[in-house]
Amino acid sequence: MRCASGIEARQVDELAINIDPIQTGGRLTGDAMKAVIAYGDGYSVCDNCRKPNRLDYISKPPIAEFHNDVAAWLNMDAVRTVPGARRGFQAVAHTYVRKGDPVLLTSLSHYTEFLAVEGAGGIACEIPANDQHIVTPEAAVLKIEEVKKKVGRLPVLAFIDHVDYQFGNMHDVKAIAKVCHQYDIPVLYNGAYTVGILPVNGKDLGVDFVVGSGHKSMSAPAPSGILATTTERAAEVFRTTAIIGDVTQRKFGIKEPEMMGCTLMGVTLIGMMASFPHVKERVKHFERELENNRIVVDGLLSVEGTKILSEMPRKHTLTRADTIGSFDKIAESHKKRGYYFSNALEEKGVTGVIPGATKIWKFNTYGMTKKQAVYLAEVFVDIARENDLPLRV
């Protein structure tokens, strides 16, 4: 069935259990789907835009209220919506980083954080993760001292991921932020995998910026996200325009250069808003998600030779598996090579694993029901049995 010429209707999540590591937290709620139907037209949220003509001031639909609610929910002072977490990184980097400035990242940072630093002319200085793939405050101190010695000045900004995209491991942002602040380095909390998934309290974490991803973790259409900050930093990153046209003498009111004026002007914002009440509720029940993850991980680990490379016990549902000692052994001689595994999963109604991957791969159990978790665990065991892989009793 097609939506339009050449565009197949997408039914991935209706037909299968989707364990794609980046997709699960961004699946729309029913309310978001309904809002998307009603607000699909371009500038759909702008019908009642009145002076001072800025997105976050619109009261119908309640966009202004949404901004205030998100700030309160994250325990921060000011929020703007942005076209993806990456645009939040970019706004902050562009505000604080000048050519040649050192910027702290980590060895597990997402590439968009690097690009934000590069775009602003900064130098990437990675805090290395330890053998358990955890970034520690001790490593942060060592890196800051190293940068001070090598570059001759301190980093101007730190990007710290609470949960990284590679292992889904949780890092002690609060302690790392404390260290950074001892050196007067502002801290950006990358909550792409946490804001909308589990409780986040910016003030308690002691961070200057909280960035979240709507399409990754807040059940919103792409590209969407939020950038939250403190009153002090808001004056800097959300500064208003001062430019004046030399011929027309035009000024542009309270538009914000880092936001390029208004940001999410239609379906992305309305989708994020429609999901927000559900998102606020679901973060209170993250333990259920971890329980489902445990069911699936136990199923995988019951196949001999399988390892979980992420920290254990799991603190997040994004998980990295190593099946070199199990499912990959079959791929060596199977006529479909590694594709036998993804094909078998698809046949059993499971999607989201990279086709052909049998060595090291990631999955995310977020948002599935317990019944689906139990079924998924059984699927891994069944594929092992069908291929005569030994099971741990």
Next chain:
Amino acid sequence: MTFQALFTLTDLRIILRETAPKHDLDDKQRVETERLLENLERQVASLKQEMLK
């Protein structure tokens, strides 16, 4: 009325997602699905009446 029907279909879509891949509905889901389908039939009937009058 158009939106009501589309929203009802959306609610059905969510049930399909929650029950993938086998779509074995439990008692509660079955009752809810029956209710939604009945609503949808009524909504489609109203649409016919309104749009084709």
